[in-house]
Amino acid sequence: MIDVRNVSKSYGGQAVLDDVSCVIPRGGITSIIGPNGAGKSTLLSLISRLQPLESGAVTVAGLDIAATPSRDLARTMAILRQENHLTMRLTVRDLVAFGRFPHSGGRPTVEDLAVVEEAIRQLDLTAMADKFVDELSGGQRQRAYIAMVLAQDTEYLLLDEPLNNLDMKHSVEMMRLLRRLADELGKTIVLVVHDINFASCYSDTILAMKNGRLIHQGSPAQIMQAAMLHDVYDIDIRIEEIDGNRIGVYFA
Amino acid sequence: MTATAVRTAAPVSRSRSRDYVGLVAAAAVVLGLAIASMFVGVSDVSLPALLGGDPAAVEIFWVSRVPRTLAVVLAGMAVAVAGLIMQLMARNRFVEPSTVGTVESATLGILVVTVAVPTAPILLRMGVASVFAVLGTALFLAVLRRLPTRNTLLIPLVGIMLGGVIGAITTFFAYRYDLLQTLSNWMIGDFSGVLRGRYELLWIVAALMLVGLLAADRFTVAGMGEDFTTNLGLNYNATMRLGLIIVSLISAVVVTTVGAVPFLGLVVPNIVSLLFGDNLRRAVPWTALFGTGFVLVCDIIGRTIRYPYEVPVGMVMAVVGAILFLILILRKRNA
Numbered sequence: 001m002i003d004v005r006n007v008s009k010s011y012g013g014q015a016v017l018d019d020v021s022c023v024i025p026r027g028g029i030t031s032i033i034g035p036n037g038a039g040k041s042t043l044l045s046l047i048s049r050l051q052p053l054e055s056g057a058v059t060v061a062g063l064d065i066a067a068t069p070s071r072d073l074a075r076t077m078a079i080l081r082q083e084n085h086l087t088m089r090l091t092v093r094d095l096v097a098f099g100r101f102p103h104s105g106g107r108p109t110v111e112d113l114a115v116v117e118e119a120i121r122q123l124d125l126t127a128m129a130d131k132f133v134d135e136l137s138g139g140q141r142q143r144a145y146i147a148m149v150l151a152q153d154t155e156y157l158l159l160d161e162p163l164n165n166l167d168m169k170h171s172v173e174m175m176r177l178l179r180r181l182a183d184e185l186g187k188t189i190v191l192v193v194h195d196i197n198f199a200s201c202y203s204d205t206i207l208a209m210k211n212g213r214l215i216h217q218g219s220p221a222q223i224m225q226a227a228m229l230h231d232v233y234d235i236d237i238r239i240e241e242i243d244g245n246r247i248g249v250y251f252a
Numbered sequence: 253m254t255a256t257a258v259r260t261a262a263p264v265s266r267s268r269s270r271d272y273v274g275l276v277a278a279a280a281v282v283l284g285l286a287i288a289s290m291f292v293g294v295s296d297v298s299l300p301a302l303l304g305g306d307p308a309a310v311e312i313f314w315v316s317r318v319p320r321t322l323a324v325v326l327a328g329m330a331v332a333v334a335g336l337i338m339q340l341m342a343r344n345r346f347v348e349p350s351t352v353g354t355v356e357s358a359t360l361g362i363l364v365v366t367v368a369v370p371t372a373p374i375l376l377r378m379g380v381a382s383v384f385a386v387l388g389t390a391l392f393l394a395v396l397r398r399l400p401t402r403n404t405l406l407i408p409l410v411g412i413m414l415g416g417v418i419g420a421i422t423t424f425f426a427y428r429y430d431l432l433q434t435l436s437n438w439m440i441g442d443f444s445g446v447l448r449g450r451y452e453l454l455w456i457v458a459a460l461m462l463v464g465l466l467a468a469d470r471f472t473v474a475g476m477g478e479d480f481t482t483n484l485g486l487n488y489n490a491t492m493r494l495g496l497i498i499v500s501l502i503s504a505v506v507v508t509t510v511g512a513v514p515f516l517g518l519v520v521p522n523i524v525s526l527l528f529g530d531n532l533r534r535a536v537p538w539t540a541l542f543g544t545g546f547v548l549v550c551d552i553i554g555r556t557i558r559y560p561y562e563v564p565v566g567m568v569m570a571v572v573g574a575i576l577f578l579i580l581i582l583r584k585r586n587a
Contacts, residue, residue: 050479074485081479085402087343088475088530098473102485106469106533132529149483 001026002047002156002190007056009042016042018212019056026061028204029182029189033196033223035233038209040192041082041160047190048079048158060156074102077156078149082164082192084141086133092144093129096120099151119151122177124170138165146174150181157181159191163198171195175202196237200224201245208232220246271534278541285548286325290317292552294560315448323451324443324551324565325544327506327513330457332543333464333536334502335517340475340530341495342396344407348517349389349503352411355512356418357388358504359438363422367429378453378508385500388418393496441506441513441566443551454509457502461540464498468532471495475530513547514566519573520546526580546573 002024009017017039024030032040045051047058049065058065060077078099086095096119100112108116120129123143128136133144142165149157162178163171179202181187193199199206199220206223208216210232216223223229224246229237237248290313291297297317301309335348342352349355361384365372372380392414399406426435464471473481474491481488506513520543524535550568557563 045479048483050482069485070482070487071485074483079479079483084477084480086476087345088340088472089525090472090476090529090531094529094531098469098476098480098484101469101473152484 001059001061002188003057003059004043004047005057007043007046007053007058009039009046009051009054016212017046020209020212020214021056022207022214022217024188024190024207025205026188027182027186029178029191029202030205030207031199031203032190032192032207032209033194033199033232034209037211039212040209043209044079044158044160044190044192045081048077049073050079050081071102074152074154076154077158078152078154079158080145080149080160080162082160084145086141089132089134091130091132092125092136092147093120095133095144096125096129096147096151099148099153102152115153116151119147122150123147124173139167139170142166143170143174155187157187157189159189161192161194163193163195171198178202196224196229196248197245200247224248275537275541278538278545282325282541282545282548285545285552286321289321289324289548289552292555293317316446319448319451320443320446321548323446323454323510324547326451326454326457327441327443327510328516328544328547329540330454330461330502330543331506331513331516332520332539332546333461334499336521336524336532336535336539337464337471337495338499338517339521340471340532341393341492341499342407342411343402343475343477344404345522345525346404346408346518347411348515348521349385349499350512350514350517351408351415352392353388353415353418354385354392354500354503355507355514356415356422358382358385358500358507359435359512360384360388360418360422360425361504362438362508363426363429363431363435366431366434367425374453374508378505381504381508382501385504386497388414389496389500393492438507438511440564441511442564443510444562446510451509453505456505460498460502460505461536463494465536467491467494468536472530472532475532513569515569515573516543516547519577523576523580 004020004022007017007020008015020043032043034040046053047060049070053066060073063073063076065073093116097108097116099119100108100116104112120126123146125140125143125147128140133141136144146162162174166174175198178189182189203220206218206220207214208223215232216228224239226237226239229248235250237250240247240249291299295312297309297313302313338347338349338352339345358381361381362377365377365380369376392411395410395414396407399410422435426432470486470491473484473486474488474495478488481491521539524538524542528534528538547565547569550572551565554563554565554568
């Protein structure tokens with residue numbers, strides 16, 4: 001369980017997060033949706049201690065993130081941000097292997113290497129494992145980063161727009177993989193997604209944010225309502241039910 | 253699962269052992285160069301004379317040739333490795349200690365101590381130079397953190413400007429105190445004055461490099477950026493401080509003992525990066541070997557090209573380094 005209590009954050013006097021409180025249940029997939037500038041990424045980076053808390057408190061699996069040693073947190077929760085700019089030349093395998101750093105401290109065991117190979121395989125990177133990350137396409141690079149946080153093998157996985165740069169095939173594969181990780185390994189996955197339909201089809205819980213506030217929280221069936229989404233995005237979105245999934249139509 | 257594990261484990265170990273074979277071969281070449289370097293010079297020091305116990309030859313060998321070669325080896329390794337760590341810390345390939353103000357600050361430190369305590373022992377000079385180098389580098393890194401953009405060209409430009417300002421202050425005071433001549437001795441690295449008793453402090457850099465190698469994984473992680481570092485549970489600021497101290501001390505020790513060795517910290521890490529990537533665990537040994545080999549070759553060329561006169565090693569390094577670098581970039585583009 002992730003417990004967020006009265007968290008606020010401002011940049012230069014401008015409030016980006018305004019007294020947000022929520023409980024993200026243990027297990028399953030929680031998607032955070034909302035328009036640009038709603039504070040989704042800020043919330044994720046505060047939960048994952050990438051940015052210091054200004055006010056309020058966050059606990060992840062009972063660990064107070066402000067008081068727990070960073071390395072212990074790194075074995076409980078992994079975070080991948082939206083913008084990842086690697087200026088150094090690392091091979092895919094080396095990059096993914098660094099996901100084991102919190103566990104092995106740079107001395108990978110045979111088990112660590114097996115976890116690394118498994119993460120590489122799951123993200124369909126085996127053929128390019130020895131290539132340098134800077135020689136890959138945007139989508140391949142995104143998958144390499146995800147493989148790295150996957151190799152970190154944490155109970156909690158926080159992903160800021162993991163579908164960034166991915167084509168349709170790899171987007172669907174990514175969401176299926178996350179679903180499998182949640183269902184089979186009991187991981188708790190929190191992601192920021194822009195495509196409400198991916199959120200609808202693959203999440204257990206949806207958090208809707210707007211102007212630095214959490215305005216709705218519920219199951220996809222509860223959130224995927226025309227009135228709710230109008231509230232969040234200020235546009236009319238028609239909801240169709242296709243094969244038991246609620247799909248928002250907003251292209252025309 | 254077992255099948256895939258076995259299949260994928262094989263390439264890892266193969267590439268590891270290939271790595272070691274390559275490193276051992278490169279180390280053998282560098283050792284050969286070091287031995288050759290001991291037998292180059294104006295005085296006649298040959299192997300038969302040494303073995304025959306010719307006292308003049310033995311004397312020159314131990315007083316001049318061995319110290320000079322050791323100084324080249326140590327300084328070459330250390331300056332190249334310091335450049336590599338600096339590049340990871342700044343997350344930019346176009347910086348090195350002599351282009352971000354580290355070397356200039358160390359020089360200013362030596363100047364200050366020379367003016368204040370003219371009879372200062374070398375250890376005191378080195379200490380003051382180290383403190384100045386740490387402060388100058390910290391200033392550069394602090395400016396870097398406040399830059400609004402991470403523009404690839406802006407970072408080296410900021411470093412060059414900062415180094416220019418510190419260098420100008422140094423030159424001004426050297427001029428006022430009539431120390432310009434001495435200043436140029438520190439600014440231009442030169443191994444011709446290395447004798448027994450004047451280089452031994454360079455062994456400090458060997459210890460610093462060992463620390464760098466032990467912390468290689470940390471520096472690689474820090475090179476991925478602050479968010480990656482925090483996610484992996486490592487203290488970013490502590491890692492940066494460790495790097496800052498290693499780079500600054502290496503620069504200060506080298507400047508006080510043999511003078512500034514420019515260009516090396518820029519060229520060698522870039523060549524190694526193109527060939528082997530930036531995982532420091534692999535890159536540090538290669539950078540050390542390349543750095544040593546490179547300075548050894550340039551020093552031998554400098555001593556033989558206008559025999560019996562010497563061309564400063566820095567000049568040879570600039571020419572050879574530029575050619576090497578061009579070849580690599582052009583070959584990479586064709587490949």
